[in-house]
Amino acid sequence: xxxxxxEAGRFARATGPGRAVAALVPAALVAVLLLRWxxxxxxxxxxxxxxxxxxxxxxxxxxGELSASIAHEIHQPLSAIRSNADAxxxxxxxxxxxxxxxxxxxxxxxxxxxxxxxxxxxLRKLLERGTLVRRDLNLHALLEEVIKMLGDEAQRRGVVLVxxxxxxxxxxxxxxxxxQQVMLNVILNAMDAxxxxxxxxxxxxxxxxxGPGHIVVQVHDRGHGFSPDEAEALFQAFFTTKDGGMxxxxxxxxxxxxxxxxxxxxxxxxGGGAVFTIRLPxxxxxxxAEAVDPVQGAGMSPAWPSEGARTAAxxxxxxx
Ligand SMILES: Nc1ncnc2c1ncn2[C@@H]1O[C@H](COP(=O)(O)OP(=O)(O)OP(=O)(O)O)[C@@H](O)[C@H]1O
Ligand SMILES: [Mg+2]
Numbered sequence: 001x002x003x004x005x006x007e008a009g010r011f012a013r014a015t016g017p018g019r020a021v022a023a024l025v026p027a028a029l030v031a032v033l034l035l036r037w038x039x040x041x042x043x044x045x046x047x048x049x050x051x052x053x054x055x056x057x058x059x060x061x062x063x064g065e066l067s068a069s070i071a072h073e074i075h076q077p078l079s080a081i082r083s084n085a086d087a088x089x090x091x092x093x094x095x096x097x098x099x100x101x102x103x104x105x106x107x108x109x110x111x112x113x114x115x116x117x118x119x120x121x122x123l124r125k126l127l128e129r130g131t132l133v134r135r136d137l138n139l140h141a142l143l144e145e146v147i148k149m150l151g152d153e154a155q156r157r158g159v160v161l162v163x164x165x166x167x168x169x170x171x172x173x174x175x176x177x178x179x180q181q182v183m184l185n186v187i188l189n190a191m192d193a194x195x196x197x198x199x200x201x202x203x204x205x206x207x208x209x210x211g212p213g214h215i216v217v218q219v220h221d222r223g224h225g226f227s228p229d230e231a232e233a234l235f236q237a238f239f240t241t242k243d244g245g246m247x248x249x250x251x252x253x254x255x256x257x258x259x260x261x262x263x264x265x266x267x268x269x270x271g272g273g274a275v276f277t278i279r280l281p282x283x284x285x286x287x288x289a290e291a292v293d294p295v296q297g298a299g300m301s302p303a304w305p306s307e308g309a310r311t312a313a314x315x316x317x318x319x320x
Contacts, residue, residue: 051255052132058252059181063126065188069153073119077112084109122149125177132175132259136283139172139179139215140165143206146183150191159191160203167208167215171283178256179280182264185249186219186276192242193223193274214262214279222273231266 063070088105091098122145147161154161172179183206190204205220226234233239235254240247250264257264262280269275 054248055178055181055252055256058246058248059126059177061246062181062184062188062249063123066149066153066184069150069156070119070123072152072156074116077115077119080112081109081116084112126180128177132178134173134175137172137174137176137179139170139208139217139280140167141170142176142179143183143208143217146180146187147206149180149184150187153188154191157191157195158199158202159194161187162203162205164205164207167210169210169282169284170208170215172215172260172280173283174260174280175256179260182253182256182278183217185253186264186278189249190219190221190223190274190276193221193225196224197222197273210282211279213281215282217278217280219276219278220269220273221275222269222271225268225272225274226266228268231268234266235264 084105088102091101091105143163143165147163150161187204187206194202194204201222203222205218207218207220209216209218235250236247237251238247239251250266254264257278257280260280262278264276264278267275267277
């Protein structure tokens with residue numbers, strides 16, 4: 001626009017017949033620029049729509065991969081509800097009904113109903129079309145939720161997921177479902193990579209640390225790893241080494257993280273396997289800011305987390 005008005009100013013000084021032509025040229029230029037600007041805006045809206053559709057499609061595939069585990073997660077509380085209902089019916093059939101037992105049975109039924117509802121709620125959230133919503137998120141809570149979602153699948157595959165929440169500042173501004181999608185992708189990849197790993201070593205560590213202005217999340221595995229020249233190719237769309245893979249998980253994860261001002265990189269672990277490093281800008285937490293040591297944990301150790309770290313204050317271990 002500013003270009004249009006600058007042109008208009010320059011042409012206005014022309015005189016004679018040239019003056020009318022000169023007056024038309026900037027108007028035409030403005031019209032062309034306006035058309036191009038509108039076309040560009042429409043294209044970028046279209047690009048954004050396509051991107052969102054792709055992200056959602058990949059999420060549906062992701063949920064599909066977890067379907068056996070989700071079915072199992074819902075089946076468990078439903079079976080417990082049924083057993084408890086049968087037990088209550090038996091009790092009611094007795095000549096002297098032990099009424100003190102009934103409230104306990106009803107409480108169990110209620111708890112299991114809530115458990116099943118939680119699974120369905122998580123699933124619905126992942127499958128919702130929803131627009132991108134940024135809000136304050138605690139990344140530790142998000143990781144715990146993701147590990148809960150993967151718990152059953154990990155158990156089925158004999159994988160142990162260990163979370164070390166070392167970061168003192170874990171608040172980020174982001175879209176919860178998209179960030180969950182990123183973490184699910186990276187952890188599922190780690191689990192895939194460990195299919196051929198000896199059962200005793202099939203552990204993935206998910207670790208958070210403070211970085212300068214960002215939170216660092218690392219996912220370490222002891223899987224088959226990749227060659228050094230593949231480290232960047234992994235993030236290209238449709239790059240896959242899996243039979244049923246689409247090769248979209250990492251490329252979508254990178255674009256989600258970049259849209260959040262973050263990054264993701266892959267490296268080989270010295271002892272074999274891979275480590276994926278995610279960085280996300282932290283949201284300042286004024287109430288606790290003074291208590292935080294900005295230097296603490298600034299550098300991530302590329303080594304396998306030490307055994308001592310397993311006793312970290314907020315460690316969560318899932319499955320055996
Ligand atoms: N932890 C890992 N260890 C070794 N290789 C990995 C790891 N994570 C990803 N890769 C490699 O990167 C490739 C691309 O991963 P990406 O998640 O983008 O796609 P995918 O897992 O093959 O398919 P999908 O689109 O279903 O996720 C994988 O096929 C695999 O070869
Ligand atoms: Mg993947």
